[in-house]
Amino acid sequence: MKAHRKSLRQYENARSIITALSGSWRAHAAAPPITPGELAAITPLLIQSGAGALLWWRIRDDELAKSDAGEQLRQLYRIHRLEASLHVARLKRVFQLFREAGIEPVLVKGWNVARLYPEPGLRHYFDLDLCVSHDCYAEANCLVASLGQDSLNVDLHDELDHLDVMKWDEFFSRSRLIIVDDTEVRVPCAEDHLRILCVHWLRHGAWRPAGLCDIAAALESRPVDFDWERCLGADPLRADWVTCAIGLALELLRAEIGDQGSDLNTRSADNSVRLSARCERLPRWLVSAVLRKWERSVSPNYHVPLSALLGDHGARREFSENFLGRLDQPVRATVALRGRFNNWPRLPYQLGELFLHGADKCQKSWAGWFAG
């Protein structure tokens, strides 16, 4: 943490967020040592980024709970509790519907990570990410459409889509069934899921502290026979990304890698040692980039389209802020361009990603015009 002290001093809100969320995924999390002022400052940030209920979990028995910010967080927790019940009802309905049609989906992220937290509602999620085999994808899409309004809550993936590079058959064969009330829900094995969570969080620019809490929760709840080699996968670059994400969970949120028995076999022990060593030498820019995102907690996906600002002379400042906001995505850009998390400058990746994103938008625009 020594190396990052300067960054921590620079980003006050991010520092408070770290204090507030450290250990928040655990069943027994004491109230964080933050002042009512700090709580008021970070509450909107954590609400926006989906970690508000986790903060409530930590302050619920403290004087801080009685403050205005505490009351907001409590309201949020109540909403998330009810949403969690709604999601479970949808989840059961969707799995039953798919199975009746002979399709076996695998549920990733969302509910599958929310169940690792001590109570429902602590980890908020919007939709159900379901992966189905390519052969069943078209039919599954029709089934989702038949759900009516609930279809908005299902994010269907053609096999693993952008989530992972692993072969579907292997991924599916390692998945397992979990019983939810009277329904069996298929989820990835713990190793595959931790890898997916890590890469997904980085791919989205590491802007959500809740995503790092997910990684910490998955790390600390891994089974005794957890296989690090399987988790890190065959792609060395992706393995390095996963290691960096875990390193951030250890470094920033004080997650504990512990000894879950995963070091029982030698190869796994080697991986564990390598993992710890890599976590010790995270690139200098990485922690700073993550803290910068947490300081404002603005989703990298939520920008006013630049085209909308270009025609308005009064919006020059907004345009430049938007442009810089799009450019300042070193984590996302590195992953998008399959770069390594090393100490080399990030600007080439950032410019490259911006160019690719712009090209993609142009392509979509042209396709839209021709179609229209």
Place this chain on the structure above:
Amino acid sequence: MKPLARERPPRMRTQRLIIDKLPDEVLVYDLDRHKAHCLNQTAALVWNLCDGRATPRDIARRLQTELDQPFNEDLVWLALRQLNKIHLLEGSFVWPAQPVGVSRREMVRRMGIAAAVSVPLITSIVSPTAVQALTCFPGGHACSTDVQCCSHNCLGSFTCHS
């Protein structure tokens, strides 16, 4: 004695509701009206005893026995009024022509700080403002990436597909 309308005791609504019991309150989501409510312990206790057979007086007596504390019938009426207002009672419950019971404010004043049982209270659960920023954009809304849209489809014209 309170005037009970046509002796039709209140019945708890159970259909099309999501109910989540927490240690100190009960959360209810109405799937028909898409409204969320929070019942404090007293309101939840009264609601649970609305079985379509027990009159408000019976409910007060049962709660007095269960809690081993005095439980005024006015409290039951106060809870029933609130439960009815948010559609948590079955429609068959007929209200008396004359208003019964007292207002919540009056009840608090009468009970004073020494009250052992809290006044029944039902509040609506409303999203904190910041949560609204989390929701996805509907069809036709300006967008720049697919993930912004509820449909996950940001069209080339920078609008969400409906």
